[in-house]
Amino acid sequence: xxxxxxxxxxxxxxxxxxxxxxxxxxxxxxxxxxxxxxxxxxxxxxxxxxxxxxxxxxxxxxxxxxxxxxxxxxxxxxxxxxxxxxxxxxxxxxxxxxxxxxxxxxxxxxxxxxxxxxxxxxxxxxxxxxxxxxxxxxx
Numbered sequence: 298x299x300x301x302x303x304x305x306x307x308x309x310x311x312x313x314x315x316x317x318x319x320x321x322x323x324x325x326x327x328x329x330x331x332x333x334x335x336x337x338x339x340x341x342x343x344x345x346x347x348x349x350x351x352x353x354x355x356x357x358x359x360x361x362x363x364x365x366x367x368x369x370x371x372x373x374x375x376x377x378x379x380x381x382x383x384x385x386x387x388x389x390x391x392x393x394x395x396x397x398x399x400x401x402x403x404x405x406x407x408x409x410x411x412x413x414x415x416x417x418x419x420x421x422x423x424x425x426x427x428x429x430x431x432x433x434x435x436x
Contacts, residue, residue, distance in 0.1 A: 298378065300345055303386050307340035312349035313367070320369035338363065339394070341386045343370070343379055350374050353383040360396055365403040380412055388416050404429075 308316065310330055318324050325333075338359060343351030351370040357363030365387055370379055391401060404427060405413050410420075421427070 298382060301350075301374075301377070301379065301382075302344045303382055304342050304344055305339070305386075305390075306342060307334045307337040307354055308342040308349050308352045310334060312342070313352065316349065316352050316369040316371065317367065319371045322367070322369055339387065339390045340367075341383055343374075343383060345374065351379050351383060353387050355387055355391065355401075357399075361399055363391065363395060363399055363401045365401065368409070380409075381415075384412060384416055402427075 307313070310327065313330055313334060314325060314327070336356065338355045338357050340354040341352065342349050351374065352367055353365065353369075354367045355363050355365055365384075368380065368383055370383070391399075395401070401418075403413060403418060405418070410418075
């Protein structure tokens with residue numbers, strides 16, 4: 298990982314918003330991200346030449362339930378093992394600090410499921426099914 302460093306902590310707000318878009322994740326607004334980022338249980342930011350180029354976060358209650366979210370990497374930096382490095386850093390923190398028996402979930406988009414499987418994540422179907430919704434407001 299020549300020239301790359303992984304720093305503990307959630308990315309800065311502007312970096313978070315930019316990295317989500319660069320990685321093809323759904324865009325977020327300042328109003329959404331500003332209160333959310335400080336509630337990160339643990340996060341990592343990948344730096345290259347003084348610039349954030351990747352990130353990953355863990356959110357949760359600190360005891361019984363955690364979720365890995367916002368795994369994002371600028372496309373120009375793919376293929377260098379950085380996704381694995383992000384996951385390894387997050388998993389190391391979980392294994393050191395989360396209570397035994399805590400439930401850790403994530404949503405795997407596309408082929409990312411192969412990366413997550415290397416860290417012990419398995420599909421939960423048919424016993425469970427992931428579900429989601431978006432809050433809407435009348436216009």
